Amino acid sequence: MTTDFLTWSTALQTQMEAVLSHHLPSADIAPNTLHQAMRYAVLEGGKRVRPLLAFAAGAVTQADPARVAIVAAAVELIHAYSLVHDDMPAMDNDILRRGKPTCHVAFGEATALLVGDSLQTLAFDLLASHKLNNDAIQQLQMIKLLTHATGSRGMAGGQAIDLASVGVELSLPELEFMHIHKTGALIRASVLLGAHCGQPLDTQQMTQLDHYAKCIGLAFQVVDDILDASTSTATLGKTAGKDAAANKPTYVSLMGMSDAQALAASLHQDALTAIDKFEHNQRLRELADFIVQRSY
Amino acid sequence: MTTDFLTWSTALQTQMEAVLSHHLPSADIAPNTLHQAMRYAVLEGGKRVRPLLAFAAGAVTQADPARVAIVAAAVELIHAYSLVHDDMPAMDNDILRRGKPTCHVAFGEATALLVGDSLQTLAFDLLASHKLNNDAIQQLQMIKLLTHATGSRGMAGGQAIDLASVGVELSLPELEFMHIHKTGALIRASVLLGAHCGQPLDTQQMTQLDHYAKCIGLAFQVVDDILDASTSTATLGKTAGKDAAANKPTYVSLMGMSDAQALAASLHQDALTAIDKFEHNQRLRELADFIVQRSY
Numbered sequence: 001m002t003t004d005f006l007t008w009s010t011a012l013q014t015q016m017e018a019v020l021s022h023h024l025p026s027a028d029i030a031p032n033t034l035h036q037a038m039r040y041a042v043l044e045g046g047k048r049v050r051p052l053l054a055f056a057a058g059a060v061t062q063a064d065p066a067r068v069a070i071v072a073a074a075v076e077l078i079h080a081y082s083l084v085h086d087d088m089p090a091m092d093n094d095i096l097r098r099g100k101p102t103c104h105v106a107f108g109e110a111t112a113l114l115v116g117d118s119l120q121t122l123a124f125d126l127l128a129s130h131k132l133n134n135d136a137i138q139q140l141q142m143i144k145l146l147t148h149a150t151g152s153r154g155m156a157g158g159q160a161i162d163l164a165s166v167g168v169e170l171s172l173p174e175l176e177f178m179h180i181h182k183t184g185a186l187i188r189a190s191v192l193l194g195a196h197c198g199q200p201l202d203t204q205q206m207t208q209l210d211h212y213a214k215c216i217g218l219a220f221q222v223v224d225d226i227l228d229a230s231t232s233t234a235t236l237g238k239t240a241g242k243d244a245a246a247n248k249p250t251y252v253s254l255m256g257m258s259d260a261q262a263l264a265a266s267l268h269q270d271a272l273t274a275i276d277k278f279e280h281n282q283r284l285r286e287l288a289d290f291i292v293q294r295s296y
Numbered sequence: 297m298t299t300d301f302l303t304w305s306t307a308l309q310t311q312m313e314a315v316l317s318h319h320l321p322s323a324d325i326a327p328n329t330l331h332q333a334m335r336y337a338v339l340e341g342g343k344r345v346r347p348l349l350a351f352a353a354g355a356v357t358q359a360d361p362a363r364v365a366i367v368a369a370a371v372e373l374i375h376a377y378s379l380v381h382d383d384m385p386a387m388d389n390d391i392l393r394r395g396k397p398t399c400h401v402a403f404g405e406a407t408a409l410l411v412g413d414s415l416q417t418l419a420f421d422l423l424a425s426h427k428l429n430n431d432a433i434q435q436l437q438m439i440k441l442l443t444h445a446t447g448s449r450g451m452a453g454g455q456a457i458d459l460a461s462v463g464v465e466l467s468l469p470e471l472e473f474m475h476i477h478k479t480g481a482l483i484r485a486s487v488l489l490g491a492h493c494g495q496p497l498d499t500q501q502m503t504q505l506d507h508y509a510k511c512i513g514l515a516f517q518v519v520d521d522i523l524d525a526s527t528s529t530a531t532l533g534k535t536a537g538k539d540a541a542a543n544k545p546t547y548v549s550l551m552g553m554s555d556a557q558a559l560a561a562s563l564h565q566d567a568l569t570a571i572d573k574f575e576h577n578q579r580l581r582e583l584a585d586f587i588v589q590r591s592y
Contacts, residue, residue: 025448025449029449030453030457031448031453031456031457031460033456033460034448034452034453034456035448038448081413085409085410085413088386088409090384090404090405090406090408090409091406091409108386109386110386110387110459111456111459112386113381113384113386113387113409114381114448114452114455114456114459116413117377117381117412117413117416117452118447118448118452118453120413120416120417121416121443121446121447121448121452122443122447122448124420124439124443125440125443125444125447127439128436128437128439128440128443129436129440129443135432136431136432136433136435136436137432139432139436140424140425140432140435140436141424143420143423143424143439144421144424144425147417147418147420147421147424147425148421150417151414151417151418151421152321152327152330152331152334152410152414152417152418153321153325156330156410156413156414156417157326157327157330157414159410160327160329160330160407160410161326161327163406163407163410164327164329
């Protein structure tokens with residue numbers, strides 16, 4: 001007998017809060033303000049979608065949840081670092097995140113810069129400091145996987161493409177290329193790293209899991225664009241409509257609302273098909289549903 | 297028969313340029329501007345002191361130079377990332393570095409932010425992607441060592457303490473605490489990582505090597521302060537006198553020039569004494585001499 005999705009995800013969100021709090025330096029440790037700001041940027045916020053994906057994939061490979069908790073924390077720290085830097089005035093210049101003032105508004109730009117830098121470092125610290133795989137060579141490969149998802153050919157590269165796209169007519173393939181990097185790479189890493197904590201999958205299974213992750217990553221972004229165009233700032237906990245205001249291309253602006261909704265539905269179906277044959281795929285299925293059907 | 301220091305260091309500086317160029321993404325790869333800016337921030341610049349220290353320590357443990365080159369590149373990438381972020385307007389707001397416009401002046405603040413972020417990621421990518429130790433568990437420890445030197449309790453923490461010290465009366469122990477983090481941690485990591493590429497040292501030897509690295513790290517900063525107060529911008533290749541102008545405490549402002557020079561000499565002697573018993577210590581000795589006697 002398994003618990004329902006809401007019970008499962010709520011319990012993991014609570015657990016992640018404790019894991020992240022444990023591994024973030026205490027605000028009592030010098031430099032105090034930096035550590036306080038790091039905690040502010042990470043704790044009490046977010047849906048923890050990437051950690052949930054890591055746990056859902058870890059369930060497929062019957063991974064030790066204590067190991068999955070570490071990779072889940074690492075991907076969430078990378079995500080949090082990217083939000084802190086992306087919100088800064090030189091980038092998106094946003095003042096509201098997860099219903100709170102953004103890190104640079106609360107602590108100043110210099111500290112926010114160091115917060116992002118230090119959260120990235122802490123993510124790799126976690127992956128190097130805990131046993132995550134019985135084979136240490138495999139664990140090195142897991143670290144490499146996260147660096148590729150994070151760096152200039154992954155998430156940070158996607159942000160660079162995004163910056164260069166403001167006010168530019170993008171084609172749909174160009175928009176997809178941007179999102180595959182900006183958000184897709186880390187979502188994919190979350191799924192794969194969760195799976196790597198457990199029993200090895202064969203090549204075909206790994207390809208299917210990766211395809212699930214790619215579809216979910218794109219669907220996540222399409223739904224983000226739909227919500228951004230149709231939902232209030234209060235519900236989102238971040239500034240709504242800002243992409244349109246910044247003249248940034250979105251799935252809704254390029255395809256229209258109806259086609260964007262159809263694309264999300266199609267990606268949802270592809271994701272479910274990719275993992276159809278897996279045992280213990282319940283949480284991956286539920287997360288695909290959640291990501292497409294969420295309202296915030 | 298061994299080559300003299302100048303021949304040795306010049307050859308390694310040339311080699312490091314090639315190694316860094318090889319591992320930095322080509323400017324032909326998308327996102328092109330980000331990759332061009334990453335190359336700008338790292339190549340054709342700097343004394344490569346940290347790589348030289350890694351090679352000098354690697355000589356003590358008879359490490360494979362190809363392995364040392366990777367850790368040397370990793371520490372140099374971390375150093376380069378920190379310079380790019382530290383030079384930004386939110387931090388030191390500097391316009392000149394290694395005789396060229398700083399990264400944000402040449403490429404804009406948003407790109408500079410992503411350059412620093414991506415250089416940090418690339419450093420950990422290198423350490424995870426190459427065999428650096430016959431024992432993969434030891435290699436994970438090496439990655440952990442670099443994260444500790446880099447993060448909020450290392451270099452980034454030192455930068456936070458530095459920011460908080462502008463216009464504040466620091467005592468000498470407080471100034472030392474700042475520098476042990478801001479520059480000392482990465483210099484220490486450079487030495488230890490170079491050594492870890494080779495034959496294991498016993499605990500006492502590792503402690504001595506670490507003491508050498510701590511002394512050299514502090515001596516490096518004391519000499520930086522002396523040069524900053526006494527040398528022209530043209531010679532330094534970065535803005536001279538900026539610490540005094542920014543009302544930042546330095547060894548010279550706290551102790552006076554004469555006592556600062558005596559401190560550098562004393563740290564130099566302590567560093568030499570720490571490695572006195574080591575075989576193959578020639579390059580470590582020469583680097584200690586260079587760091588204290590340099591004029592730029």
